Amino acid sequence: MAITVTIATFMELLDTSIANVALPHIAGGLGRSFDEATWILTTYLVANAVVLPMSAWLSRVFGRKNYYMGCVVLFTLSSLLCGTAPTLPIMLIARILQGIGGGGLAPVEQAILVDTFPPAKRASAFALYTVAIVTAPAVGPVVGGWITDNFNWRWCFFINIPVGLLSLFMTNRFVRDPDSFAEERKTARTPEGKLNIDATGIALIAIGSAALEVLLDRGQLDDWFGSTFICSMLVIALTCLVTAVIWELNEKDPVIDFRLLGNRNFAISNVFFFLFSVGLFASTTLIPQILQSLYGYRAIDAGLVLGPGAGVITLLAPVGAVLVQKGIVRPKYLMFLAISFAGYSFLYYSHLNLDTDYGHWAFARALQGFGYAFFFVPLTVIAYSELRPDQNNKASSLTNFFRNWGGSFGIAFATTLAERRSNFHQARLGENLPASSTLLQETVQSLTLYLQQHGLSPVDAAHKATAMVGRMFNAQVQILAYMDCFYAIGVLTLVLAPLALYTRNFKIDPDASPGH
Known part of the structure; x- marks a missing residue:
């Protein structure tokens, strides 16, 4: 079974x-x-x-x-x-x-x-x-x-x-x-x-649940409360679900x-x-x-x-x-x-x-x-x-x-x-690792030299080294x-x-x- x-x-x-x-x-x-x-x-x-x-x-x-x-x-x-x-x-x-x-x-x-x-x-x-x-x-x-x-x-x-x-x-x-x-x-x-049929309860729960699910699923994509659409979904969800709880508690x-x-x-x-x-x-x-x-x-x-x-x-x-x-x-x-x-x-x-x-x-x-x-x-x-x-x-x-x-x-x-x-971490790490950082410059120079030794021109090696450091920075963040x-x-x-x-x-x- x-x-x-x-x-x-x-x-x-x-x-x-x-x-x-x-x-x-x-x-x-x-x-x-x-x-x-x-x-x-x-x-x-x-x-x-x-x-x-x-x-x-x-x-x-x-x-x-x-x-x-x-x-x-x-x-x-x-x-x-x-x-x-x-x-x-x-x-x-x-x-x-x-x-x-x-x-x-x-x-x-x-x-x-x-x-x-x-x-x-x-x-x-x-x-x-x-x-x-x-x-x-x-x-x-x-x-x-x-x-x-x-x-x-x-x-x-x-x-x-x-x-x-x-x-x-x-x-x-x-x-x-x-x-x-x-x-x-x-x-x-x-x-x-x-x-x-608890028609009122069904309607309130259906509309409230639908609005809340859209809010949760689309919120990050639509910048949460920076979006009028997401704010509207929040108001609808809260109104319907709170009303639904009150209604259902008094429904036979x-x-x-x-x-x-x-x-x-x-x-x-x-x-x-x-x-x-x-x-x-x-x-x-x-x-x-x-x-x-x-x-x-x-x-x-x-x-x-x-x-x-x-x-x-x-x-x-x-x-x-x-x-x-x-x-x-x-x-x-x-x-x-x-x-x-x-x-x-x-x-x-x-x-x-x-x-x-x-x-x-x-x-x-x-x-x-x-x-x-x-x-x-x-x-x-x-x-x-x-x-x-x-x-x-x-x-x-x-x-x-x-x-x-x-x-x-x-x-x-x-x-x-x-x-x-x-x-948050991007801002914090950026503060602690400015472009003038000796460690950062030494890392870029070391990678540039390494890439030059593997056939890249000095200009291309410098660009690629900078990009590699950027990717490492983003990965750490x-x-x-x-x-x-x-x-x-x-x-x-x-x-x-x-x-x-x-x-x-x-x-x-x-x-x-x-x-x-």
Whole structure:
């Protein structure tokens, strides 16, 4: 069961990171600029963000299994449309449809796992889920780089088709809605059979989520608050989302049940769902960028650096599940230790430099993977520890709501901070290394002499030596900025780690039935 419902989520997360790597090739293939092609990412994320919080309500309306299979069908067909798109407008329409389909997969999968497995076995189910959501973004750049280097960018979308068909077959055979969910489905309709639609809540959340996603995804490209467009998105997002929270708290059957955050364990868990995605997506974005721009790695080589982290999680996540299930370690203590270790891994990243080789980068990623391997399983168990079975569906939408926004904030934070710190270090290094610097002049002269000895004329050698020093200067500025990003994420992670200790203790009953 766990493998069945994890396949489609793995496919959706894999496709997101593949598209990022292939974007320059897609822009060239469609005859558009790179800036125009970035809307291929934005449209998907916006559609995904709009649908994700509504997945609990939609699954009640259509039935969880039916809705899940419908999402897989839509994602698969829109992947085919993406792969065959002849123009950018058609590609954007296909990506919107793909985002709508992909947005419902993770929340429904998580709800299925919670309702299918009793508390004593949930840890094992979520160990597999952990492997999927962490491994997919990591292997995506590797797969995307290999496909674009050896085939055509369109195959980045075509590979979803067989996976989608396999997911549909297995879901149809092995997944069913639990009996308790039949009662929950009745709440989606009035006694007269009409749908209970929280139209105001849906509209506010959809518009607010869309505006916030555009703000985060386009902010750095459009100079943040120097852009009237970005400022408008901020006003719309804040107005709609704040109003939505107030509205939903007073709604009898809200599309997002924010009242669940009144439960201490659930509320703290969502802080860590957000933090988890901030660290995962920020690092998964930064590392390939650093290795390709500063170390000259190919896309596939940069992606391979992420592999050890995924491998460690694959091996150790089941161990974390056993520790939780057998009661060897209380979930909150395991989560505290794991998130502390993940925070330390970011501090380890922050001490790397331009001379760091592949082995040290891979080791740093393995350290991060070690922390996450023991983090997500106890986190998920704690999140659902005090919820009633009828709350699981809405809870899964809310946890994925925070996890999704954590990823968006993480990417926006990392790219923006890297740019800001790059400007800072450029100014500081420039102050300490003026053109009149003896060290600078000696370096240029030494390089000029070296180039002359290798056949360049004195004039050409001088120009090239100056350019080489400039590139070294810029590389040093950029690596310092990137290391600041890792340091900031590490400090944030370590500061929040003790919050895990404030979750309430609970007992895992090995004889409990599913959902209890």
